[in-house]
């Protein structure tokens with residue numbers, strides 16, 4: 001069946017506003033708290049602590065800023081190696097480099113597409129002195145937190161948790177954002193709730209929270225003039241942005257329910273195709289289902305080659321590939337995206353160590369280096385894609401997207 005393109009674009013994940021945002025933004029305007037101080041900031045820090053279950057929250061200009069301060073608090077110094085999630089957005093990793101640290105990438109497990117605890121243990125065999133691990137929960141799906149934490153504890157390492165994509169997701173009854181000594185969330189425009197931008201640092205350590213707050217406001221000392229004893233940053237959240245976040249918070253659960261319904265509808269609608277969805281541990285975790293993703297079975301992949309910036313494929317009956325599906329969706333005015341390209345495959349991180357379950361792996365190949373281990377991240381990148389997951393997409397629109405995807409395998 002031939003479909004017409006969508007009249008209005010179906011987005012991967014766009015902001016969903018409700019009206020209350022304007023009320024709090026207007027309040028900021030009318031009371032003239034148009035700066036990095038004000039009631040909205042105080043209120044969203046309070047709400048975040050309450051919702052996530054942490055003692056202290058520091059509202060910042062972005063999730064990246066939060067990760068930067070978390071990496072500083074964790075004590076990363078120039079030359080220090082830091083174990084990092086590999087299949088994630090580069091904002092998880094870049095803050096390590098801001099501090100002069102050297103990311104060592106840890107391969108991905110197949111059960112949740114997050115950092116593999118077995119590979120993490122292997123990495124400590126190779127680098128026993130490492131003291132910081134930066135762990136992300138990809139696409140709103142909690143990683144294997146208990147196993148990862150056990151490895152960190154065994155080696156005396158601090159866990160920095162990147163929960164930018166996973167606000168509202170839970171693992172064994174506790175929310176993501178509670179597992180790191182320092183944890184971070186993001187209110188970027190594409191996240192489950194948004195401030196248009198913004199982020200937060202979460203911790204149970206009052207001293208650390210105070211440090212972060214001070215660093216984020218240019219590290220001013222308590223003095224009658226601008227007095228500085230250490231390096232500061234302009235990282236504090238604006239009270240206007242905080243107004244948007246404040247208006248969004250009452251809708252967090254509703255957004256999660258919508259995203260979950262989208263995931264379930266894809267799962268059901270695509271069940272006859274040779275594909276699986278991004279997996280999660282249904283017994284122990286409840287993702288926020290931020291993005292729904294697809295992984296094409298190996299035997300159902302048509303030929304696809306990718307350079308650093310381009311992709312080609314050869315269409316084949318009964319088979320498809322991410323490039324074909326994404327290009328087809330784009331023709332119909334729907335936005336998907338390749339699965340985040342793993343950090344070890346990124347040109348800027350090609351020279352950084354990459355560790356899998358059997359030891360060192362080499363970037364850019366899907367072949368094993370040590371003992372027959374495969375590069376799980378590269379494999380998921382080659383066969384996976386993120387589907388349109390916008391919570392304003394109607395069931396009818398989603399059904400059309402499902403039919404369009406089916407058409408790629410015809």
Ligand SMILES: Cc1ncc(COP(=O)(O)O)c(C=O)c1O
Pocket residue numbers: 061062063064065088089091092136162164165185186187188197198199
């Ligand atoms: C996993 C992950 N970490 C960090 C960030 C950075 O957050 P922000 O865009 O708020 O700086 C993002 C998203 O943008 C992300 O997806």
